[in-house]
Amino acid sequence: MTTIPQPENQISKDAITVWRITNITVDAIALVILIGLLWAGIHFNWFHWIIVILWILIGLTIIFAIWDVLIEPRLLYKYWRFGITEEFVQLKHGVFSHKYIVIPMTKIQYVEATQGPLLRKYGLYTITVGTMRSSHAIPALPETQAFLLRDSIAERARLKEEE
Numbered sequence: 001m002t003t004i005p006q007p008e009n010q011i012s013k014d015a016i017t018v019w020r021i022t023n024i025t026v027d028a029i030a031l032v033i034l035i036g037l038l039w040a041g042i043h044f045n046w047f048h049w050i051i052v053i054l055w056i057l058i059g060l061t062i063i064f065a066i067w068d069v070l071i072e073p074r075l076l077y078k079y080w081r082f083g084i085t086e087e088f089v090q091l092k093h094g095v096f097s098h099k100y101i102v103i104p105m106t107k108i109q110y111v112e113a114t115q116g117p118l119l120r121k122y123g124l125y126t127i128t129v130g131t132m133r134s135s136h137a138i139p140a141l142p143e144t145q146a147f148l149l150r151d152s153i154a155e156r157a158r159l160k161e162e163e
Contacts, residue, residue, distance in 0.1 A: 111129055
């Protein structure tokens with residue numbers, strides 16, 4: 001029985017910045033909504049317990065925003081690994097619970113490279129590997145590495161299909 005080597009390739013360090021900007025945006029929207037509800041509660045004399053709950057939610061949102069912006073992106077970057085062999089695509093990620101995914105080349109049906117506006121600003125792409133049952137993404141890869149990886153996976157999957 002042969003063992004599969006652990007994946008060792010890392011994603012781009014710019015992923016930290018992209019994740020931080022995304023998390024800041026989401027947390028800011030949540031905070032604006034909660035503050036708006038708090039204002040409405042005070043202005044329209046809602047029940048006192050609703051206002052207390054809104055204050056608690058605002059406090060929790062601020063605490064989670066600190067986690068989302070300062071700590072989580074670095075941990076995600078630290079634990080994200082991927083690897084490509086002749087037989088498998090391997091993904092390894094997770095902060096508290098680690099996921100180790102092995103995708104056989106024979107099961108791959110498509111490979112795509114996508115880029116949203118924030119990734120475009122940093123010249124990054126997300127590679128998605130799809131099988132009949134699911135799809136798996138490798139986030140934040142530099143453009144040249146992303147397209148080489150996409151082409152390599154597509155070629156290896158095609159060759160395995162022909163065998």
